[in-house]
Amino acid sequence: MFKAEQLAHTLHQLIEQGVWKPHQKLPSLREQAQTSGYSLMTVLNAYQELEARGLVFAREKSGYYVADQNMQPTALDRIEDSTLQSNIQMNSFVFDYLKSIQPNDILPFGSAFPNTALLHQPKLLQIVAQHARRKQSYESTASMPPGLLTLQQIIARRYSLQGIATEPQDIVITSGCLDALNLSLQAVAQPGDYILLQQTIFYGAWQAAERLGLNVITLPEHPEYGFDLEKFEQCLQMYPIKVCWLMLNSHNPIGFSVSDDIKQKIAQLLARYKVYLIEDDVYQELYFGSKKPLSVKYFDQDHRVLHCSSFSKTLGAGFRVGWVHHRKLSNQIQHLQLMSTIAVSPLLQHALVDFLSTHHYEKHLRSLRLKLEHHKKLFYRYLKQHLPAECEVYYYPSGYFLWIKLPKHIDSTQLYQTLLQHRIGIAPSQLFTVNRQQQHFIRLNCSFEFTNQTQHALDLLIHSITSAKFDQSSTYSDKP
Numbered sequence: 001m002f003k004a005e006q007l008a009h010t011l012h013q014l015i016e017q018g019v020w021k022p023h024q025k026l027p028s029l030r031e032q033a034q035t036s037g038y039s040l041m042t043v044l045n046a047y048q049e050l051e052a053r054g055l056v057f058a059r060e061k062s063g064y065y066v067a068d069q070n071m072q073p074t075a076l077d078r079i080e081d082s083t084l085q086s087n088i089q090m091n092s093f094v095f096d097y098l099k100s101i102q103p104n105d106i107l108p109f110g111s112a113f114p115n116t117a118l119l120h121q122p123k124l125l126q127i128v129a130q131h132a133r134r135k136q137s138y139e140s141t142a143s144m145p146p147g148l149l150t151l152q153q154i155i156a157r158r159y160s161l162q163g164i165a166t167e168p169q170d171i172v173i174t175s176g177c178l179d180a181l182n183l184s185l186q187a188v189a190q191p192g193d194y195i196l197l198q199q200t201i202f203y204g205a206w207q208a209a210e211r212l213g214l215n216v217i218t219l220p221e222h223p224e225y226g227f228d229l230e231k232f233e234q235c236l237q238m239y240p241i242k243v244c245w246l247m248l249n250s251h252n253p254i255g256f257s258v259s260d261d262i263k264q265k266i267a268q269l270l271a272r273y274k275v276y277l278i279e280d281d282v283y284q285e286l287y288f289g290s291k292k293p294l295s296v297k298y299f300d301q302d303h304r305v306l307h308c309s310s311f312s313k314t315l316g317a318g319f320r321v322g323w324v325h326h327r328k329l330s331n332q333i334q335h336l337q338l339m340s341t342i343a344v345s346p347l348l349q350h351a352l353v354d355f356l357s358t359h360h361y362e363k364h365l366r367s368l369r370l371k372l373e374h375h376k377k378l379f380y381r382y383l384k385q386h387l388p389a390e391c392e393v394y395y396y397p398s399g400y401f402l403w404i405k406l407p408k409h410i411d412s413t414q415l416y417q418t419l420l421q422h423r424i425g426i427a428p429s430q431l432f433t434v435n436r437q438q439q440h441f442i443r444l445n446c447s448f449e450f451t452n453q454t455q456h457a458l459d460l461l462i463h464s465i466t467s468a469k470f471d472q473s474s475t476y477s478d479k480p
């Protein structure tokens with residue numbers, strides 16, 4: 001091992017001195033053995049040592065590459081103004097899009113859900129099966145709002161552990177996060193009201209605004225901080241905004257998380273202007289590193305924040321179990337729930353209580369975060385290395401999405417349709433914004449293994465971008 005360490009030390013220096021550049025391929029094991037005079041096994045050990053230090057990474061059947069240590073995200077584009085948008089029409093496009101990527105043979109890079117292989121929890125399924133045999137799982141009063149008390153208790157405890165004093169009755173169990181978000185919005189907004197949305201945001205927010213006939217004020221992203229406090233306050237002064245719907249942790253689709261300082265200031269502004277916030281925190285557990293990010297809810301002394309989340313991104317969207325946290329509006333939300341989705345299957349609620357009471361969930365989360373980080377970095381490095389220089393790949397240390405800026409002349413919806421013909425899904429920016437100037441972005445789900453199939457699909461994506469032509473009639477073509 002001593003020789004391997006020596007070699008690793010020499011190679012480490014080459015990387016530090018910039019002789020070997022980020023994304024550059026290292027000599028093969030055989031070549032390195034020949035030039036250095038060390039055995040193949042020593043070279044392999046040295047490469048693995050460098051990999052463990054995060055200096056190089058291995059790509060299946062290809063070799064070792066120098067890792068890019070600079071994962072600092074580049075600044076986002078500056079978009080000057082907030083806008084007022086009435087008569088939102090997003091639902092039909094989202095519907096057609098989701099249908100189009102549904103078939104099993106479409107590579108799910110356009111999906112909003114993590115690779116199910118990473119979520120699979122045999123222990124949880126075993127518990128579900130045990131409960132499925134119990135009569136109590138079907139007769140439970142948990143089929144009435146606000147849901148199963150023991151599940152409310154567990155969720156409340158998780159909040160309290162993060163410093164958000166919570167009683168079980170503050171929690172309403174819902175059919176996933178989307179149900180929580182929609183019920184929350186209905187509880188505070190009427191048709192014709194003004195809602196503030198981030199300029200680019202999860203399509204569920206646009207659909208909700210469309211369904212309720214709301215006027216939307218869009219808030220452009222801050223190029224560096226993700227959230228623009230100054231513009232936010234200007235919007236609160238200019239428009240009679242009743243409610244905001246924001247994502248501040250692992251934003252979908254862009255990926256950024258906003259600092260605690262900004263979250264605290266958002267809470268202060270909400271209190272000052274008496275505006276509600278629907279905080280979509282569905283990716284709250286998928287942070288990289290050791291510190292779970294706070295939410296605006298943490299700073300919410302004025303009961304302005306309806307905090308919504310679910311188990312969809314950590315245990316599987318199929319469970320359809322989510323919740324909303326708001327002390328004062330809990331009763332109103334339950335009334336609305338009784339008129340729509342009623343409650344979640346008691347069987348699943350019982351099973352979740354048992355599963356969450358064990359150590360399995362925390363263990364699962366730790367391993368999930370590590371795997372997501374690993375996959376995301378591999379996708380990022382490959383794309384950084386092979387995409388044309390005019391493209392930008394935004395990497396943020398959480399979640400499993402990469403947000404990619406394409407050359408401005410490429411319409412991402414047309415690119416998505418082209419790739420669909422090759423059975424590859426990608427999410428075009430038209431799903432997330434109504435701004436016509438922002439149609440050249442795509443969101444890529446990177447929660448999958450970096451296999452040969454993955455690489456082939458990314459190569460096709462890269463080829464389609466590289467060879468995109470834009471003719472006079474504005475039609476996209478991927479033909480060279």
Ligand SMILES: Cc1ncc(COP(=O)(O)O)c(C=O)c1O
Nearest residue numbers: 112176177178202252282310312
């Ligand atoms: C940002 C965001 N919020 C909410 C949801 C809905 O989550 P659920 O499946 O728990 O309803 C999703 C799902 O894609 C999402 O990406």
